[in-house]
Amino acid sequence: MTLPLSADVVTRELRGKVLLVTIDHPPVNALSADVRRGLLAAIEAADAEPAIGAVLLIGAGRNFIAGADIREFGKPPVAPALPDICNRIEACSKPVIAALHGAALGGGLEVALAAHYRIAVDGAKLGLPEVQLGLLPGAGGTQRTPRLIGAQAALDLILSGRHVGAQEALALGLIDRIGTSDDILAEGLAYVHELLAAHAPVRRTRDAAALADRAASAAAIATARAQTAKQSRGLFSPLKIVDAVEAALEQPFDEGLKTERKLFLQCLDSPQRAGLVHAFFAEREVLKAPETRDAKPRALNALGVIGGGTMGAGIAVAALDAGLPVTMIERDGAALARGRAHIEKVYDGLIAKGRMSAEKKAATLARWNGSTSYDALAHVDLVIEAVFEDLDVKKAVFAELDRVCKPGAVLATNTSYLDIDAIAASISRPADVIGLHFFSPANIMKLLEVVVPKQVSVDVVATAFELAKKLRKTPVRAGVCDGFIGNRVLAVYRAAADALMEDGASPYQIDAAVRAFGFPMGPFQVVDLAGGDIGWAARKRRAATRDPQARYVQIADRLCERGWFGQKSGRGFYLYPEGSRSGTPDPEVEAIVDAERQRAGITPRSFTDDEIIRRYMAAMINEGANVVHEGIALRPLDVDVTFLYGYGFPRYRGGPMKYADMVGLPTILADIRAFAKEDPLFWRPSPLLVDLVERGADFASLNHTAHA
Structure with missing residues (x-):
């Protein structure tokens, strides 16, 4: 029955x-x-x-x-x-x-x-x-x-x-x-x-x-x-x-x-539930870029990686872990040997922790091949360059890729800041060029910014999303600008942190306040981890185009001039005695901060942790709104996912744009307008933020409207 x-x-x-x-x-x-x-x-x-x-x-x-x-x-x-x-x-x-x-x-x-x-x-x-x-x-x-x-x-x-x-x-x-x-x-x-x-x-x-x-x-x-x-x-x-x-x-x-x-x-x-549910949906929604609906990915059976440094090796490990064969190119045999050693170090670490067998390591490395000749890339379907962050150096690499890669191969750059449109325009096949911005360590960090230049073919973008899936990365579609989504916003809230430091908060108080908010590290700890010389090089590159009226805090430059680049040099904002990974505050840094305040004619004042966070978050949210307003990010949730997966934003707060909605956009805008009385050039409210407040809307209302 x-x-x-x-x-x-x-x-x-x-x-x-x-x-x-x-x-x-x-x-x-x-x-x-x-x-x-x-x-x-x-x-x-x-x-x-x-x-x-x-x-x-x-x-x-x-x-x-x-x-x-x-x-x-x-x-x-x-x-x-x-x-x-x-x-x-x-x-x-x-x-x-x-x-x-x-x-x-x-x-x-x-x-x-x-x-x-x-x-x-x-x-x-x-x-x-x-x-x-x-x-x-x-x-x-x-x-x-x-x-x-x-x-x-x-x-x-x-x-x-x-x-x-x-x-x-x-x-x-x-x-x-x-x-x-x-x-x-x-x-x-x-x-x-x-x-x-x-x-x-x-x-x-x-x-x-x-x-x-x-x-x-x-x-x-x-x-x-x-x-x-x-x-x-x-x-x-x-x-x-x-x-x-x-x-x-x-x-x-x-x-x-x-x-x-x-x-x-x-x-x-709990408000944490709202933040975590938003994060859950947002990480699924970022997969829905316009190109992924309209185009079929190209074949992805073999990868090339140019450069065997920390980033290139991390990308190679991510690809090897996904079962893909990898051909690595370096300039000479010694550099290639170092690149392979970087990769082996990752797997040896897993063996030491009991998470990998020696046999599995050998089987994985059997898919790795190294060469000092670009001709070894003739068969690969996609190649990622991870060389020095210099436009001319990258153009030279792409000229070689243009020469040796087969028709239809995807040519990707791992640049963090540089103009990918300019790289694409320098070769005969701009439609094949895309940005794949990995985050260090590339075999661990989940975020992959897929940077979409003007002339790229839609199936190349779809291929980038397919690669992210194979590598178990969370892809976020970004437009071309200096720093794309993540590093562009980072530059602004880092500037806000620098201004707070020069105005009277110690770097150690700022870091502690940011950690208490839920980040794993504060901004100055992050500088020391990444290497102060990287930001220094970017600041020098931008010096010619910097607005002369804009405030420029020189404290970090003073540290770099002394060779204090952070963990790798034993000291930066913090001291790292005998290779220690956790830094201790440095009285000499505080003396440099004091001297810089005097040079700039600033009388230091005290800040509460709440005041620090309000400025830090307002800078992040305002620039996030600008990134959405300009179409660099498709939706506010793309900014959220970028910060959840690439920058340690506390997941239970949902990301900066979700956090702004939970605090209330009128509150954020009122803070920005109050801060603008001290520095109107830096604290210019985003047109999108102003518009949403005037309409009584929030960032969430924009999350269902993806536009190319």
Whole structure:
């Protein structure tokens, strides 16, 4: 017999004694209100129908259930709530078996945990990633998981938000068995029939006993609380997760569920949740550049990298890790050997940490080939130059690429600032030239600015986005200007930090205030890490075109003139004794700052940390608005993603433009106008910011209007 459908997204079919319940809600079977209603109706029907011996829950398409319907976040709740669905599944009087393939994440895993038995096939991904959205699992995940697999394993899973495969899930005890084929329906039905034949009882996760060793569980919770307080500084939800898991140990199950719900609602009300959800959507939205809709990428089977320095080696590692063959070009044998040594150092570091085997390193390096002749690039599909930041040097490289590369090869520059239109115009195939601005270390940093020059072919842009996907980078489309999105905005807020320093705040106070805001490092620590000589070279390059009326703080130049370039030279704004990576304040730097204030005729004044952040953020937001206004960034969210992935902007604040919306654009504009009384040239409000305030709009209103 076939029972009537409860909703077209959840179908029910009686297969002998087994009620087959299929969630069919493309694309990922998210737990929408209709899905929740359908699941509830299916369990009610199973309990009411004597002919049904067991229930099999399965997902149609490529996933079981990929999680809650994130589009419902922030909207009034629609019954039935997911916790009620999970409790009803667990209370069912007939055995409920969840058969997992593809994604069983968040609420999807919570549904599976409420079932009485679980089977998965290879390729399944299980996880509770709510922490990444500023939340905690709110449908029993913090109560059932530790009862099933123990406090330590549950805390690791929930606090990291990581996904585990079927084998690890079995080892942990999250599932009961792994199917021998990838036919999830056949595997699920076979398991249910086996359970029925064995008269397997209803087995509720709420009664599981992995927390029985109370002392060990309490110790795991205490350790997690101490580590979380240290590692998740400034974040709201991680400590709430620890509290919820502690409730699983300390309280009866039903009381623990109430505690979990209370803590979940606190997370839901946190402004961090809004910032993290924005970041989640923004990083998916940046993939939708106009060219990626209209063009098909070119082939990407082999890469060339020009330059084996830190950046070139990092790009090569990223490509090798993606399984791509890499040909590296250097000017001579010694430089090529250094380039290979840079690459080997990365892999040796992984071997030392137990994250790579010597065999895997050898297999990876087998895809690397080095040469001192550009002719070795004749076969590559895409080449990235990572040579010295000098326009003439780069033009010389591109002349060689023009000569040797096959027709249709994509020619990319990793420049941080220079005019890519000028590079493209210098060769016979400007349509093949694009900017691929990696961030150091290139094998680790997620951001890739895809810089789109005027004459580029749309399929070259699509190829750049495809490369980003292969390299597991987050691409952001940027237009051509000095510094593109990230470094152009950086130059402005760095200038604001320099002015604050000259006006009376110490570089160490500014760095501390910026870290307290949520950045991993302050601006002067970043200068020391990157190397003060890089910014110095850029400032000298721009000197001829700098507005003579613009304020120019010379403190950083004084340090560079002494050869104090930061970590690599042992001192910069900070002292780095004996190769130390964490600097200590330098009284000599403070003396130079004082001398520069006197030279500039400035009487120093004190600033609160709040005043520092208001200026720092206003400068960042205002220039971000200019970048959007000029079309260098497609939307405000592109600026946000650039700063989240390339500049350490705290993810829970969503990015500078989202942060501006949360503070209120009228507040930001009022600050800029107040600061303009001291320096009207620097603090010119962006026309876009003024326009949005006049219209009562915000940056979010522009995020759905991509323009080329």
